[in-house]
Amino acid sequence: MEVVLALVAVGISILVAVINLVTALLHFKRHNKKDRRSAKRRST
Secondary structure (H helix, E strand, O other), rough: OHHHHHHHHHHHHHHHHHHHHHHHHHHHHHHHOHHHHHHHHHOO
């Protein structure tokens, strides 16, 4: 049972990390569209 609980905990943590990553990417894309000039400065 302990192994199953550990796997579930790891799965949940990974799921949360993926969700955070996706939301961050979406926010970053929206920010880039709004301000392309700052994006160009950052890339250089």
